[in-house]
Amino acid sequence: MSIGKTHWAIAEGYIPSKSVDDSRELLSHETACILNANDVPANVRVTLYFADREPVGPYEITVQARRTLHLRFNDLRDPAPVPLDTDYASVFESDVPVVIQHTRLDSRHPNIALLSTMAFAAT
Amino acid sequence: MSIGKTHWAIAEGYIPSKSVDDSRELLSHETACILNANDVPANVRVTLYFADREPVGPYEITVQARRTLHLRFNDLRDPAPVPLDTDYASVFESDVPVVIQHTRLDSRHPNIALLSTMAFAAT
Amino acid sequence: MSIGKTHWAIAEGYIPSKSVDDSRELLSHETACILNANDVPANVRVTLYFADREPVGPYEITVQARRTLHLRFNDLRDPAPVPLDTDYASVFESDVPVVIQHTRLDSRHPNIALLSTMAFAAT
Amino acid sequence: MSIGKTHWAIAEGYIPSKSVDDSRELLSHETACILNANDVPANVRVTLYFADREPVGPYEITVQARRTLHLRFNDLRDPAPVPLDTDYASVFESDVPVVIQHTRLDSRHPNIALLSTMAFAAT
Numbered sequence: 001m002s003i004g005k006t007h008w009a010i011a012e013g014y015i016p017s018k019s020v021d022d023s024r025e026l027l028s029h030e031t032a033c034i035l036n037a038n039d040v041p042a043n044v045r046v047t048l049y050f051a052d053r054e055p056v057g058p059y060e061i062t063v064q065a066r067r068t069l070h071l072r073f074n075d076l077r078d079p080a081p082v083p084l085d086t087d088y089a090s091v092f093e094s095d096v097p098v099v100i101q102h103t104r105l106d107s108r109h110p111n112i113a114l115l116s117t118m119a120f121a122a123t
Numbered sequence: 124m125s126i127g128k129t130h131w132a133i134a135e136g137y138i139p140s141k142s143v144d145d146s147r148e149l150l151s152h153e154t155a156c157i158l159n160a161n162d163v164p165a166n167v168r169v170t171l172y173f174a175d176r177e178p179v180g181p182y183e184i185t186v187q188a189r190r191t192l193h194l195r196f197n198d199l200r201d202p203a204p205v206p207l208d209t210d211y212a213s214v215f216e217s218d219v220p221v222v223i224q225h226t227r228l229d230s231r232h233p234n235i236a237l238l239s240t241m242a243f244a245a246t
Numbered sequence: 247m248s249i250g251k252t253h254w255a256i257a258e259g260y261i262p263s264k265s266v267d268d269s270r271e272l273l274s275h276e277t278a279c280i281l282n283a284n285d286v287p288a289n290v291r292v293t294l295y296f297a298d299r300e301p302v303g304p305y306e307i308t309v310q311a312r313r314t315l316h317l318r319f320n321d322l323r324d325p326a327p328v329p330l331d332t333d334y335a336s337v338f339e340s341d342v343p344v345v346i347q348h349t350r351l352d353s354r355h356p357n358i359a360l361l362s363t364m365a366f367a368a369t
Numbered sequence: 370m371s372i373g374k375t376h377w378a379i380a381e382g383y384i385p386s387k388s389v390d391d392s393r394e395l396l397s398h399e400t401a402c403i404l405n406a407n408d409v410p411a412n413v414r415v416t417l418y419f420a421d422r423e424p425v426g427p428y429e430i431t432v433q434a435r436r437t438l439h440l441r442f443n444d445l446r447d448p449a450p451v452p453l454d455t456d457y458a459s460v461f462e463s464d465v466p467v468v469i470q471h472t473r474l475d476s477r478h479p480n481i482a483l484l485s486t487m488a489f490a491a492t
Binding site: 236 | 253255256257258259260293295296297298300301331333334335337339348350352354355356357359360361362363364365366368369
Binding site: 115 | 137173234237242
């Protein structure tokens with residue numbers, strides 16, 4: 001089945017440089033969870049916006065048919081890694097409808113903190 | 124009264140295998156809170172999506188008339204339990220309008236962390 | 247100015263009976279933050295839904311013109327207090343457009359956990 | 370590209386006066402993350418609503434073209450600073466479409482708590 005929208009935005013973005021735990025599971029990270037419930041791959045272009053410099057992107061991501069990709073912003077490399085301790089925002093453009101949810105795990109302290117929200121879907 | 128939509132999606136999903144507290148109340152868990160404000164039962168079909176395998180489902184859930192069901196993904200058994208420490212997403216199809224909200228309680232550390240967001244309603 | 251909708255729902259609801267801190271500020275609580283940006287009062291009727299009993303309500307709330315009311319579910323008394331350690335959901339009907347956001351502060355452990363999401367607005 | 374809406378509201382608002390850490394990074398704070406993906410500046414007027422007094426504003430904010438501004442309510446000064454330990458709500462009016470997300474970092478305890486949600490977009 002097809003569910004979602006093609007254009008999404010996340011206005012919040014901030015990856016702390018500190019983590020008390022360096023395991024991949026508990027490292028401070030930010031994720032855009034992308035669900036592609038279609039029977040065809042979703043080609044997604046991500047653009048990052050900053051407070052004091054021009055946007056960076058597009059980052060080109062493929063989410064296979066009937067799959068979810070929990071994309072860590074920490075893992076983005078091309079055209080450039082996401083700077084740490086820096087405010088950013090992100091815009092997603094997909095060629096098929098997808099659903100996008102934003103989550104952060106902050107492990108700067110011995111006990112983690114979590115936040116999550118559906119991204120904003122353009123209509 | 125009737126409030127809600129028939130098709131919903133949650134792009135984030137992850138149940139940690141660890142908990143410092145094994146009580147049902149404080150065990151690490153993920154919940155889809157479903158509100159059925161109608162005067163008839165809601166028959167809901169849940170499909171789970173993964174990063175690297177075909178979708179699993181449908182899980183068939185009934186929410187009685189004028190009731191809320193806080194469905195723990197941890198409790199799903201048929202056709203298969205939800206794997207722990209694994210990224211997933213979920214899609215809900217109901218035969219009457221419902222409202223769905225996503226919550227996680229993470230108790231991997233002595234102090235719990237919480238996240239919650241309304242699910243995405245297809246329009 | 248007028249902003250918002252007249253019908254809202256929150257599918258998640260759970261007030262822990264335990265708190266490590268009994269101050270009003272840090273007691274475990276759940277809040278429906280209601281914004282009435284209109285130049286007239288908002289008369290809001292709240293109905294609570296449960297897992298295994300009939301709905302309770304309406305609770306009748308007034309939010310004055312150009313005011314916000316951060317309504318604690320813990321404070322509801324008439325027709326009945328909200329049971330603790332119990333799953334519930336809530337539906338709001340206002341005679342003028344309002345905006346409703348759901349927040350929980352959980353202080354069962356020495357360090358608090360927070361969640362928040364916009365409620366679902368019926369369209 | 371242009372993404373977003375011109376009118377937004379956040380019904381929750383509360384800045385704790387206490388922080389265990391006074392660094393700017395970890396001070397208890399509330400943020401409205403504003404994304405302006407347009408090729409022109411966004412002129413945003415913010416009005417604050419309270420429980421028991423008249424609204425305060427407008428605060429006038431500019432978000433430059435293709436930039437994101439993570440506006441801390443703690444930093445607002447003109448026409449008046451935001452009172453601490455006080456319930457408030459906020460309404461945003463922009464002359465071009467923007468996306469707004471609400472985040473709080475609460476550091477009253479040694480371990481931080483986080484919440485975030487997309488603001489409500491008027492349609």
